Amino acid sequence: MRSSEITKAKVLKEATTLFNTKGYKSTSLSDITDATGLTKGAIYRHFENKETLEIEAFQKIMQSIFIELSKKISLENNTRDKLFCVLNLFQSYITDPFIVGGCPLLNVAVEVDDTNMELKQKAQQALAVFRHSIEKIIINGKTHKQVRNLVNEKLVATVLISTLEGGIMMSKLQNSNADIEIVVNHLKNWIVSDILL
Secondary structure, eight states: OOHHHHHHHHHHHHHHHHHHHHOTTTOOHHHHHHHHTOOHHHHHTTOSSHHHHHHHHHHHHHHHHHHHHHHHHHTOOSHHHHHHHHHHHHHHHHHSOSSTTSOHHHHHHHHHTTTOHHHHHHHHHHHHHHHHHHHHHHHHHHHTTOBOTTOOHHHHHHHHHHHHHHHHHHHHHHTOSHHHHHHHHHHHHHIIIIIBO
16 A cells, blocks of 8 residues: 555544544544644645545445445345344444444434535435345345235335434433343344234
């Protein structure tokens, strides 16, 4: 890896952590220079501006999540365990975080609202990819006679994502695992009793 690629990777790594813990608006370029030991000029050689860095950092963190989740899902042999992988990922944001600061999608969605349209679009795209992944698990489950035919995959994806994000928000706000554990247990019971054959 070339020196410029190493520098860019270092900036992205530090910025991603800062954005996800401190917030996109609250993280200043000075915070990033302090974390990386680089000058503003060195950072601007790799990123046109802070907004570009924000977008690349968000895409990088979401890509790492999707890669990790895809690996775990691909190791499972049935619909139940594939869906449980999704639930366990969300639970890990609170109980055993592999990403500091909680769910990056939730963090961005809450923060950008209508203030940063480009970052909001990237968050919408990430949500669409995530939603599609869950829908695909349900559709494949129907094909393999593991999911009830009348189950609506769009409904399942919406309920799973929104309920899990709510559980994360409540647990983070209260510094407690309790709410995300209640949510995950409830969703696992729902999957077993109402979705699977």
